[in-house]
Amino acid sequence: MNADAPGKFLGGRLVVFGAGYVGGAVAREAAARGMRVTALTRNPETARGLAEAGVDTVVGELADDAWHGRIAGRGADFVLNCVGAGGGGLEGYRKSYVDGMRSVAGWAAKMRGRAGAGQSGIGAGIGVLVYTGSTAVYPQSGGAVVGEEAPCGERAAGGDGRARWLLEAERLAFAMQAEGTARGVAVLRLAGIYGPGRHQLLDTLRDGADALPGRGDYYMNLVHRDDIAGAIWAAFSSPEAQGVFNIADDSAATRGELCGWLARQLGRPAPRFSGVAAVGRRGALLHRLIDNRRAKAQLGWRLRYPTFREGYAPILSRLLGGGRDGEGGGGFGGGRDGCRGSVGG
Secondary structure, three states, X not given: OOOOHHHHHOOOEEEEEOOOHHHHHHHHHHHHOOOEEEEEEOOHHHHHHHHHOOOEEEEOOOOOOOOHHHHOOOOOOEEEEOOOOOOOHHHHHHHHHXXXXXXXXXXXXXXXHHHHOOOOOOXXXXXXXXXXXXXXXXXXXXXXXXXXXOOOOOOOXXXXXXXXXXXXHHHHHHHHHHOOOEEEEEEEEEOEEEEOOEOHHHHHHHOOOOEEOOOOOOEOXXXXXXXXXXXXXXXXXXXXXXXXXXXXXXXXXXXXXXXXXXXXXXXXXXOEEOOOOOOOOHHHHOOEEEOOHHHHHHHOOOXXXXXXXXXXXXXXXXXXXXXXXOOOOOOOOOOEEOOOOEEEO
């Protein structure tokens, strides 16, 4: 959280939809900082862990409206929607991202209506909505530098149609601002997520793999879980947090550079690459650099882990020192660039 966050957020209400790997970390941090936090999750075990951290939890499916009455009317200064696909292929994407965002919009409209009738509420639906989308909506390859103004394509994300639902969820989010049910909307398009408990490439190399799918000379776009959380807080606190922002680190590294470095830390030879994507990971053959300059300039976002070297160092220290690296959470997969659950690159 930003250094000035306690003064801005203390006592405010945050509602988190999709309290898994990223959303759960944000919810816990907010509760520890004195915010009133409500989180919706489909996982009862996740709900129990969040409750122990002081988070008011609701178990339910975002795509339906059964949870509306359990959260509506309490006020929502800040809303985070970082729900994951949760499996189910294309239909799972549509349900989680599109139907889920429609459900959020319906809930916000109900809150605005109650406030207008003189009941409890903040008087204008919700405050700032942050939605974590994906850089998988970009179809560009060939070593292109991709900023937020780059054309998106419904057949991106490996060409299987998932980008269509990711883009539709973004459209629904911005419609909430246009309709007055959200004061502001920021869409954070995330690169490949890694961090404590989530490091598939590292685990694969530790298990002795000497050959990996994909191409070693193609760029790999990553961002650490804690830097995603930092971008979310920056979006909540910045008056310029309107529109789309790419969230990726600064490393501009190829897959070969990353895996070669990890292998050296493990005392292993650098792996070979097959040149063929793994099953279901055609987007991993995209070759582009995700440009993060807008988020840093407009949101004041500062990376704690600007490259994979800084991000993996504490993970390696724990693992190679005989400790456990088990801070990962479930539920935040799919729709991301380059790591577990990825659809792009």
